[in-house]
Amino acid sequence: MSLKIKDLPEENLFTKGHTACPGCGGAIMAKIAMKVFGKNTCAYFPANCLLVFGGTYPLNAFKVPYLHVLFENSAVCAAGIKRALNKLGKEDVNVVAFAGDGGTADIGIQALSGAAERNEDIIYICYDNEAYMNTGIQRSGSTPFGAWTTTTPVGSKIAGKERFKKDVPRIMIAHDVPYVATASISYPLDLLKKLEKVKNMKGFRYLQIFAPCPTGWRLDPSKTVEIGKLAVESGMWTLYEFENGKMTINKKPKMIPVREYLKPQGRFRHLTDEQIDILQELVKKKWERDLAMAESTH
């Protein structure tokens, strides 16, 4: 039986008082994830929004023990905690790293790849808001094509990001770890199912959760969930799982025009028709590729 929203405990282990921006997708992710993982959990946070809005000493919104060491070593620090807990006879504790997309796709990818290759017994969550939001909206490897950020400004010569979003889940699939999945805060039932699954598995588990950032995306903060749905419906973000060598698509995109997804976001306001066409073409190719992979592994 799969977990339903009403099955979740009342108590929040990521509790009120945190200082996230209104409509923060990361905060929604943390709240849901902590409800599923429960008290028997140790968390790791790199230098990211979650660490800062989750608690500035002596305040703290997390009711589980957590460690912060640095930015680029989330995977290995989580693994170090897990190995030490094993040595202390506490093998049943969930150890979860919560890193952003910059801390995962860019600076953290070496430690991530190493931990995955060693099949460290940890859960690694990348909450993807497609830029370095904590430091002020700078582009990351996970920023999509065309997006405005403070380091891909809309200039008269170059406007927005010139390269495409790095596909980290596909990199993780190449590691042949027990579990890789994509999810979104806008699809809570699918997210719950995946969180529950990783909680009850062993070995290296990677979950990349689409978590819109209204502040960085120049989006109305009441539209966080809506924009996440448009991302999936347009095919900009695909929901799938890779488990035991098999890839399963969890939601077939409706393939609404990407323009519908881009329109509410100030970060894409400047896009020309040609740039939108490039994105539309990219979405098509990505979907065909994901589908072919899903079919070929079954």
Add this chain to the structure above:
Amino acid sequence: MMRMVTGNYAVAYGALLSRVDLIAAYPITPQTFIVEHASEFVNDGLLDAEFMRVESEHSAMSACVAASATGVRAFTATASQGLALMHEVLFIAGAGHLPIVMPVVNRTVASPIGIWAEHNDTMPQRDTGWMQVYCEDNQEVLDMVIQAYKIAENKKVLLPIMVNLDAFILSHTVEPVNFPEQSKVDKFLPRYKPEHVHLSPDDPMTVGSFAPPEYIQEVRYQTEESMLNAKKVIQEVNDEFAKMFGRNYHGMVEEYRTEGADAILVTIGTVTSTAREVIDEYRAKGKKVGLVKLRFFRPFPIEQFIDIAKRTKAIGVYDRSISFGSGGPSFIEVKSAIYGHTSIPMINFLAGLGGRDVMSDDIELMLDKTLEAAKTGKVEKDVVWIGTRGVTP
């Protein structure tokens, strides 16, 4: 039991005797054999430890920090570039009061790339909150790994420590080493049971919280306080070890034939052994010279040097590394320590950089120049480069 082993084997065996809980390491010449021996100990069931064969030194230190914060005894070893790569993580262990022990096989840091002995890997780590001890032979290496845990885990200290050994001169050289019995080591070094830090759902604790300026200065003070406390603890652990195992390293520094010396040479690392021989020859000729072996660089033996300086007429300090634009790190520290207590002349000798051999002739030159300074009360040059092409010492 006496065995013929390399410095690297002595390090790995020291970790085994210390019953480390977790090893995280990445291979780098000339440290590789430490990781290999430790792997054998674990795979042969001689050492019950989690072993993380990580993908970089940055991750090795990160894993040790995380494991130590969780509450276990952590161990790693590195050299040169590997230590430089760890630099960022070292600060976390120091300020976090995590008693990690890390032998460092001192190797030159590029450029040019080289693999031989130089102290320009560890000296720049001075301000990271790690204690540092430099060894002279493989027996000292083994003994100091064990002592290091005892010092680091002392409640008044709780700081990480580097146990330093010169590349190849110790790491790859076979020497007779007395292996202590496990039962005696267990008595000397009980299991690690931290009270100040742990990660456990039974008793949630935040480790490494984001902190505003209202709190950080106090954290700095606490690290300094621990470092100062370590001075006494180092001596206590030294004395307890000497009593139990019969080998006395004299704590922060060791004095050798300093009685009535007009000139004293301060050495660090393996050069000390060569210097002992030369001191003996000079003493046999009636020349009043003595030797101070600088063991701990952090905390620095300030009080010991004030005392030593008051008993002699000139001090020469040998360094195997340079702080460009200022001088050798040990020289700078000794000079700073004795300032205001005496005005005797001091000279810095730089030799053996990049792993070049330091011969007895070189030591003679150091002693002659220091004796001259003792006689005249003056020095020509503060920093003297020995054996450098195109440079007159």
